[in-house]
Amino acid sequence: MAYPGKITKFAMGHLSKAPATRAFPLGELIITPHFRGKLVLKADDCIGCGLCERDCPAYAIKVENRGTKENKDFHVTLNLAHCIFCCQCMDSCRKGCLSYTPNVQLAGFNKDDLIVDLTEEWKAAQAVSAEEAPAEEAAVDEAKPEE
Numbered sequence: 001m002a003y004p005g006k007i008t009k010f011a012m013g014h015l016s017k018a019p020a021t022r023a024f025p026l027g028e029l030i031i032t033p034h035f036r037g038k039l040v041l042k043a044d045d046c047i048g049c050g051l052c053e054r055d056c057p058a059y060a061i062k063v064e065n066r067g068t069k070e071n072k073d074f075h076v077t078l079n080l081a082h083c084i085f086c087c088q089c090m091d092s093c094r095k096g097c098l099s100y101t102p103n104v105q106l107a108g109f110n111k112d113d114l115i116v117d118l119t120e121e122w123k124a125a126q127a128v129s130a131e132e133a134p135a136e137e138a139a140v141d142e143a144k145p146e147e
Helices: 005-012 051-055 088-092 118-143
Strands: 039-041 061-065 074-078 097-100 116-117
Touching: 039 118, 051 061, 051 088, 074 118, 088 097, 116 118
Parallel strands: none
Antiparallel strands: 039 097, 061 074, 074 116
16 A cells, blocks of 8 residues: 655655756757658659558658649658658658658647648759859859969
């Protein structure tokens, strides 16, 4: 039979122990190398086969052709509210165009924020890297001594 002071003794014993959780926004975030975070798509490699969509156990990923039959424009959307981060879609992709990132900050203020167009994100990332490349080349040119 439990007595009233038993919980007090237990609580007092744990006051001097280290915390079991991390203070994430304030403390250091340690992510293991094989952490399965948000998916990233290499849209140039995607052929729109739909294996990722078919094999997803949570039905979180959708592949659709927004172009015509001749001019295909595949868009891959991911519903983060449904995704269980099992990476089955990544394993099913024959072209290897899906991969995961260590991104853990995936929260949103409404459900629409949790539906992500992976193709548009990839295109935006490519545009940013294309803009940064000329700036880096200019910095290299400025650093060269004149002859």
